[in-house]
Amino acid sequence: MFTPSQHDVRRFFCDTFRKIHAHEILTPLEAIASDWIRQHPEYExxxxxxxAALEANYSVDQGQTNPFLHLSMHLSIAEQISVDQPRGVKTAFQLLAHKFNSEHEAHHQIMECLGEMIWNSQRTGLPPDGQAYVESLQQRCR
Known part of the structure; x- marks a missing residue:
């Protein structure tokens, strides 16, 4: 299992950003990340x-969004959808994209559920509950 550090993640996104602007060849993962970077110009x-990225502290208490966490969640969700894992996430994505008339908004709806699942797992010390995650997604589809 690949578990990149906070610095690894920040280097990945900053390097992808640099490559985009230098018109360099991107790896397949960088190409997916580049799509999300382009959809979030506020993170430029x-x-x-x-x-500066390696030193930055994004405090929720100060109302700051962590752009690296946000972009990482987009990548995770894109991967989940591509392999329909957990089972049902792809259908939920399609329904949410239709409901909101936006694939990006569908990602953000899924992100809320993913964040909740991760928070619950961290709070309880139990593994992430994929079934509860999918049920939460299904509720948003209604």
């Missing part, structure tokens, strides 16, 4: 300076 300043 965070992605331009690797050293």
């Amino acid at each position: 300043a965070d992605l331009q300076n690797l050293e």
